[in-house]
Amino acid sequence: MLSLPLCSHAASDEAAAATLVTSLKRGAPATTAYTEIRFVNLLDTPLRLSGTLEFTADGSLRKQVQTPYAETTSIAGGQVTIERRGKPARRFALKRAPELAGFLESFIAVLSGDAPRLQQSYTLQSSGDARSWQLRLTPKDRALAKHVANVEIDGRANEPRCFRIQEADGDLSVLLVDALAAAKLIEPITREALVTLCRAAP
Amino acid sequence: MSRTARAGALLAWLGALALLLWYVTANLEVGTDLRSFMPPPSTAEQRLLLDEIGEGPGSRLLLLAIRGDEPDTLAGISQRLAAALRGDAQFLRVLNGESDLSAIGAELLPYRYLLSPTLDTQRFDAESLRGELIQRVEDLGSPAAAWLKPLLPRDPTLETLKLAESWAPAKEPARYADVWFDAKTTYALLLIETRAPGFDPQAQRAALDALQRNFTQAAAGSPAQLEVSGPGAFTVSVSETTSAEANRIGMLDSIGFMALLLFAYRRVSTVLLGALPLVSGGLAGTAALALLFGGAHGITLAFGFTLIGVAQDYPIHLFSHLRPASSPVAVARHLWPTLVTGIASTGIAYLAFFASGVTGLEQLAVFTVVGLATAGATTRYALAPLLSGEQRDAALSRPIARLWRRLERLPRPGWLAPLLAVLALAVIGFGPGAFWENNLAALTPVPAPLLERDAALRAELGAPDVRYLLVIEAPDPQGVLRASEQLDPQLAALRERGALGGYELPSRWLPSLETQRARQVRLPDDSSLRAMLQTAQSGLPFKADTFAPFLEEVAAARALTPLTVEAFSDGPLGLRLKAMLLAREGHAIGLVGLVGVNDTAALVELAAHAATPAYLLDLKHASETLVAAYRVRVLWSLSVASLLLIGVVWIALRRRERVLRVLVPMAVTTLLILAVLRGCGISLSLFHLIALILAAGLGLDYALFFEQVEEDEMEQRRTLHAVLVCSVSTFLVFALLAASSLPVLRAIGTTVTLGVLFNFVLALLIARKPSAVADGVHRHAG
Numbered sequence: 001m002l003s004l005p006l007c008s009h010a011a012s013d014e015a016a017a018a019t020l021v022t023s024l025k026r027g028a029p030a031t032t033a034y035t036e037i038r039f040v041n042l043l044d045t046p047l048r049l050s051g052t053l054e055f056t057a058d059g060s061l062r063k064q065v066q067t068p069y070a071e072t073t074s075i076a077g078g079q080v081t082i083e084r085r086g087k088p089a090r091r092f093a094l095k096r097a098p099e100l101a102g103f104l105e106s107f108i109a110v111l112s113g114d115a116p117r118l119q120q121s122y123t124l125q126s127s128g129d130a131r132s133w134q135l136r137l138t139p140k141d142r143a144l145a146k147h148v149a150n151v152e153i154d155g156r157a158n159e160p161r162c163f164r165i166q167e168a169d170g171d172l173s174v175l176l177v178d179a180l181a182a183a184k185l186i187e188p189i190t191r192e193a194l195v196t197l198c199r200a201a202p
Numbered sequence: 203m204s205r206t207a208r209a210g211a212l213l214a215w216l217g218a219l220a221l222l223l224w225y226v227t228a229n230l231e232v233g234t235d236l237r238s239f240m241p242p243p244s245t246a247e248q249r250l251l252l253d254e255i256g257e258g259p260g261s262r263l264l265l266l267a268i269r270g271d272e273p274d275t276l277a278g279i280s281q282r283l284a285a286a287l288r289g290d291a292q293f294l295r296v297l298n299g300e301s302d303l304s305a306i307g308a309e310l311l312p313y314r315y316l317l318s319p320t321l322d323t324q325r326f327d328a329e330s331l332r333g334e335l336i337q338r339v340e341d342l343g344s345p346a347a348a349w350l351k352p353l354l355p356r357d358p359t360l361e362t363l364k365l366a367e368s369w370a371p372a373k374e375p376a377r378y379a380d381v382w383f384d385a386k387t388t389y390a391l392l393l394i395e396t397r398a399p400g401f402d403p404q405a406q407r408a409a410l411d412a413l414q415r416n417f418t419q420a421a422a423g424s425p426a427q428l429e430v431s432g433p434g435a436f437t438v439s440v441s442e443t444t445s446a447e448a449n450r451i452g453m454l455d456s457i458g459f460m461a462l463l464l465f466a467y468r469r470v471s472t473v474l475l476g477a478l479p480l481v482s483g484g485l486a487g488t489a490a491l492a493l494l495f496g497g498a499h500g501i502t503l504a505f506g507f508t509l510i511g512v513a514q515d516y517p518i519h520l521f522s523h524l525r526p527a528s529s530p531v532a533v534a535r536h537l538w539p540t541l542v543t544g545i546a547s548t549g550i551a552y553l554a555f556f557a558s559g560v561t562g563l564e565q566l567a568v569f570t571v572v573g574l575a576t577a578g579a580t581t582r583y584a585l586a587p588l589l590s591g592e593q594r595d596a597a598l599s600r601p602i603a604r605l606w607r608r609l610e611r612l613p614r615p616g617w618l619a620p621l622l623a624v625l626a627l628a629v630i631g632f633g634p635g636a637f638w639e640n641n642l643a644a645l646t647p648v649p650a651p652l653l654e655r656d657a658a659l660r661a662e663l664g665a666p667d668v669r670y671l672l673v674i675e676a677p678d679p680q681g682v683l684r685a686s687e688q689l690d691p692q693l694a695a696l697r698e699r700g701a702l703g704g705y706e707l708p709s710r711w712l713p714s715l716e717t718q719r720a721r722q723v724r725l726p727d728d729s730s731l732r733a734m735l736q737t738a739q740s741g742l743p744f745k746a747d748t749f750a751p752f753l754e755e756v757a758a759a760r761a762l763t764p765l766t767v768e769a770f771s772d773g774p775l776g777l778r779l780k781a782m783l784l785a786r787e788g789h790a791i792g793l794v795g796l797v798g799v800n801d802t803a804a805l806v807e808l809a810a811h812a813a814t815p816a817y818l819l820d821l822k823h824a825s826e827t828l829v830a831a832y833r834v835r836v837l838w839s840l841s842v843a844s845l846l847l848i849g850v851v852w853i854a855l856r857r858r859e860r861v862l863r864v865l866v867p868m869a870v871t872t873l874l875i876l877a878v879l880r881g882c883g884i885s886l887s888l889f890h891l892i893a894l895i896l897a898a899g900l901g902l903d904y905a906l907f908f909e910q911v912e913e914d915e916m917e918q919r920r921t922l923h924a925v926l927v928c929s930v931s932t933f934l935v936f937a938l939l940a941a942s943s944l945p946v947l948r949a950i951g952t953t954v955t956l957g958v959l960f961n962f963v964l965a966l967l968i969a970r971k972p973s974a975v976a977d978g979v980h981r982h983a984g
Contacts, residue, residue: 040342042354043743047343065343073345077387078274078379082344087337090346093277093380097348147348169351 017124017135018115023158025113029056033181034063037189039172046189053177055111061104075104098147103165103173106137106151110160122151132156134199154198162198174198208588215478215584222485230488231497242559244831246817247824250673250791260668260795260821261400262294262781264413264432265659269389271426277379280390282420284381287394290416292409294777295395299375299382309773314361315725315759316718319368326726332738334359339742356751368710369775375662384662389429393663395781400433403441410438431656433668436648447944455935459514462934466927467521468594476517479585483513483577487569498569499562505892506569508950511935512548512899513577515928516541517585519907522924525595525916534586539854540910544903545578547850551843558839560832596923597916605926606919614967619866622964626870626877633880638833639887640826664703666795670805672705672816674792679767679785682792683714685815689794692814696804703798708782711775718764728757792816829888836891843895847902855909863909863971867964868901875956889949897957900932904961905969929962 035050051066060076072083075094082090094101102121109118118124121144122137137151147168154162163175174194176183183197243249268276268283284298315321324330338358341350353362375382375391382391394413398405410430417428463473487506491498498506519541523533548570555567596602648656659665672689676682686709693705709717726734735749771780784791794816799805809818848865855861872894879886904925936958939951 036343038343038347040347040351042351042745042748043339043342044745045743047339047743049343063345069340071340071344075345078277079377080345082346084340091377092346092349093377095379097345099348100345171351 013126014119014124017126018119020126020133020135021110021115021118021124022113024110024155024160026111026158029054030111031055032177035176035181035183035185037174037176037185037194039191041170048185048189050181055108059108061108075100098144099165099167099173102139102144102148103151103163103175106153107163110135110153130157132199135160162194164195164198205590208590211584212475212588215482215580215588219478219482219485222482222489226485226488226492229492229496232503233497233499243828245824245827247819248828248831250819251821251824251828260666260671261433262396262398263665263668264394264396264409264430264434265656265663265665266392266394266413267384267389267429267431267659268392268417268421268426269429271424273378273383273387273390275424276383276390276426277381279417279421279424279426280381280392283417284392286416286420287413290412292397292412293394294397294781295393297382297393298390299377300380310765310775311362312755312758312762313718313765314357314365315756316721316762316764317713318361318365318721319713320359320361320364321721321724322717326724326731326734328734328737331359331734332742335738335742335744339744355748356755358749358752374664382663391659391663393665395778396434397777398434401437403437406434406438407442410435429655431652431659432665436652436656439652440648444944444946447942448947451938451942451947455938458934458938459931462927462931463518466596466923472521472589475585475588476514476521479517479577479580480510480514482580482584483510483573483575486576487573490568490572491565494568495561495565498565502562502565502569505566506573508892509566509570509896509899510573510577511932512896512903513574514931515900515903516545516578516581518927518931519903519924520581520586520589522596522927523917523920524589525597525920530586530589534582538582540906541578541582543851543854544899544906545574547847547854547902548899549574550850551847554839554843554846557842558835560835563836563839595916595920597919599919599923602919602923602926606915606922609922609966612966614970619870619964619968622870623873626873629877629881630873633877633883635880635883636885637880638830639885640829641822661798664797666706666797667799669820669822670796670799670802671819671821672794672796672805672809673819674708674794674816676790676792676815677788679783679790680714682783682790683709683712683767684716686710686792686794687714687717688815692808693794696801696808699801699804701799701801701804702796703800705797706782706795708779708792708794711779711782712765712767712770715764715766722760722762722764725756725760727760728753731756833888833891836888840891840895851902860909863969864902864905867905867961867968868898870964870968871901871957871960872898874960875953878956879953884949884952887949889946890953893950893953894957897954897961900928900954900958901961901965904929904965908965908969909971925962925965929958933958 031052031054033050034053035048038047038049040047049065049068051064054062054064056062058076060074063073063075065071065073070085074081074083078094080092080094080097080100094104105121106118109115115124118137121140123140125136125138127134127136133155135153135155137153139145139148139150145168149166149168152162152164152166153160154164159178161176161178161180163177165173165175167173172191174191176198180197185197186193243251268279270276271279280298281300284296284300287293287296310317335358338350338354338360341347342354350360353360376385376387377383378387378390382393383389384391396406396409398409400406413430414428421428460473463476464470467473467476484507487510488498488503491502519537520530520534523537524530525533528536552567552570555563558564558567672693674682674685674689676685686707690707690709693702693707696702697704713721731753735753739746739749767779767783767785770776782793782795784793796805805818808814809816848861851864852861855864875894875897876886879890884890907921907925910921933955936951936954939947940955942948942951
């Protein structure tokens with residue numbers, strides 16, 4: 001496993017991580033296929049969803065679940081709207097879903113290569129090399145830390161491939177994007193297997 | 203009287219006034235409730251308005267907008283402000299859009315299946331449960347998982363959310379960051395219900411202060427501004443503008459009045475002493491109210507002080523008649539019969555108001571009678587002895603002498619009064635516009651921009667209508683709740699048709715006992731529910747014992763005693779229910795708020811239907827009929843008062859031509875005032891009527907003094923001086939009021955100003971004895 005030695009200077013580490021984030025900038029709007037695996041305490045087996053993620057220039061995000069059911073989540077202006085066919089739309093404030101807010105903030109900042117924005121909310125740590133790297137985000141804000149333990153992002157070159165949101169209550173959400181979205185997953189899916197997949201060499 | 207004796211008497215008088223003032227401040231409670239100024243209700247509509255609900259629940263709503271910062275900051279302020287206000291007992295309900303589950307309260311959670319309408323239409327079975335559970339799996343895969351997760355084990359059907367949604371306002375505004383915003387996300391919106399009625403300026407002022415204080419705290423460090431609208435805010439703004447303007451005008455009036463008296467009598471001590479009878483009258487009148495009624499209505503005091511303004515003329519008559527040859531006491535004794543005729547006739551006339559049956563008018567009668575009598579008596583017995591003998595003689599003034607001669611030459615045509623009366627009656631009969639102004643609010647109007655803002659905020663917030671209301675009456679609260687449940691589908695149909703935007707029923711908060719029991723019966727027993735849950739859960743990824751808390755709570759719900767009105771009222775949402783469900787001795791009343799009324803006719807039709815357990819209350823109509831009923835009482839009192847007045851003047855003057863000379867100017871003046879007002883298209887209000895009474899009282903005094911002149915030319919000049927000072931000072935005071943921007947002050951000002959003018963001129967032309975004329979003119983012309 002690749003990781004920087006613990007004794008390394010936080011400042012230089014932070015700077016390296018920031019440089020990495022800056023290199024990830026890609027133009028908006030962007031659309032990517034994704035597969036999400038959610039490990040929820042209430043459930044025996046993880047949930048597996050796939051669909052597309054759309055990220056627009058004004059910072060709003062559209063998450064469309066295609067399998068196993070259809071559902072569209074739009075996040076814009078601090079408001080989350082979840083629509084399912086035949087059901088009234090459910091709306092709530094982004095603030096009420098801090099896990100989502102945390103993920104969204106990291107996701108958008110990473111896709112726009114906006115290191116300062118990311119540094120506002122998270123302490124950054126990076127490891128690996130340019131071909132295969134890991135970025136670990138730890139919430140600075142205590143309110144966010146109550147819900148999100150950390151966000152780990154794995155990628156290659158200037159392409160993030162895997163977002164892992166570790167929630168404070170033990171639930172885990174793994175988002176595989178781009179090339180990894182179509183990766184074959186062997187049942188039963190385990191957390192460990194996903195980490196291996198995310199960090200696997202090309 | 204010696205100088206020291208006079209000083210002693212003055213001190214004693216001032217001491218007595220101080221005592222009165224102390225008594226009044228200690229014992230007088232000034233009421234602001236309009237109801238004590240209204241006649242007893244005669245229709246069901248009026249009774250509701252007066253006895254039960256004040257001006258309706260719509261009048262207790264305040265609409266708030268917070269603007270001037272980033273939407274995220276505004277949302278934060280809205281949340282902090284709402285949280286602070288929810289802890290304040292002055293506010294029954296604070297809504298800002300947060301569907302806060304804690305608002306339901308832990309006490310009510312076990313009752314959720316009894317309170318929520320779900321079980322009325324849905325069966326509790328394995329199939330429906332499975333449908334819910336499938337959705338919960340999807341929820342866990344969605345971003346909503348974050349806040350639904352903690353709820354699921356005890357409430358997999360999300361009944362709590364359904365309940366919270368059913369308690370949300372009928373028509374909700376847009377949201378941003380969980381709180382209400384306008385459609386363009388420029389300002390955050392809140393809807394607040396005060397405990398105080400909308401028409402109570404003092405209580406509303408306190409509520410607004412609390413609001414502002416909490417806002418300042420919630421918005422610390424932000425440039426955000428709070429805007430408050432709604433009937434209560436208008437009441438405060440109107441009453442404060444009115445009193446500010448009245449005070450400003452009062453200040454100017456006092457300065458002008460003092461200057462005029464100084465000019466007329468050239469002595470500071472005279473002017474200062476001259477104020478004492480009026481002050482004594484006012485204090486004595488107020489003390490009488492404290493003694494007899496224990497308090498007074500604010501309007502009584504305002505009207506009362508206007509009416510006893512006529513007492514300021516009493517010392518003026520005394521001052522103008524002073525002369526070196528006789529002592530002030532002798533002068534006062536000489537004037538006394540004329541003064542007493544004026545005071546007694548006005549006072550006895552006011553007794554008519556005492557029999558009106560309206561508390562406010564009775565208070566007004568007591569206040570004015572006591573006030574005028576005291577002012578008259580103190581002028582005669584306290585003021586006169588205080589004056590020193592060395593006074594200026596008004597009769598020696600050259601301008602007065604010249605004016606007297608010119609006036610003496612004026613004709614006194616007998617045809618004038620009938621002609622003017624006929625002309626006036628014609629104008630009164632054919633004047634444009636409505637004769638009466640029934641809308642009291644038109645006299646204290648809310649500025650148009652404020653009303654526009656209010657309409658905009660009301661539309662954004664979907665706040666209930668302030669005019670229409672459905673009212674349910676039943677023998678007991680449960681009857682109201684049953685009727686309310688019966689109304690629900692009928693109103694839902696109207697909403698479907700677009701006749702109204704929404705409605706708020708008491709049964710939406712607390713269903714009747716029957717409904718709760720019916721829902722309870724539909725809850726499955728523990729073993730059936732376990733079986734259902736097992737079937738429902740099969741094939742779904744939920745862990746086996748996830749829903750154990752749910753099983754426990756449903757079992758507990760089956761054994762609950764349904765919530766009574768009393769039990770619910772003690773709970774966190776109790777105040778809300780109490781505002782809609784009024785339990786009274788022997789009966790109960792339910793109020794159904796209507797939102798966005800588009801089709802009044804449809805509501806009238808619904809209410810008229812025999813099967814509808816409610817009737818439509820038009821608050822505007824009810825208050826207008828009340829005003830009209832009130833006016834009828836005032837007019838009756840006035841007619842009786844006029845008869846009493848004629849009787850007293852007749853007894854005092856005895857001869858028919860003398861009585862006519864005194865009463866005709868006053869009567870014609872009243873007609874002329876009415877003609878001018880009607881000719882200008884002004885609709886008459888209660889304030890005009892009160893001002894007419896004052897004008898008549900002034901006219902009576904002028905006419906009495908002009909009629910009562912002696913053969914002595916010097917004495918005639920003194921009378922002229924007195925009436926001139928009286929009328930110029932009154933004219934000055936009320937002309938300033940007439941120039942006010944506020945209709946209520948303008949109504950009083952215009953009426954009295956016209957009254958002074960007409961009364962003075964007509965008293966000159968009609969009240970004086972014709973016999974004195976020719977001689978006088980020839981003597982001085984030659």
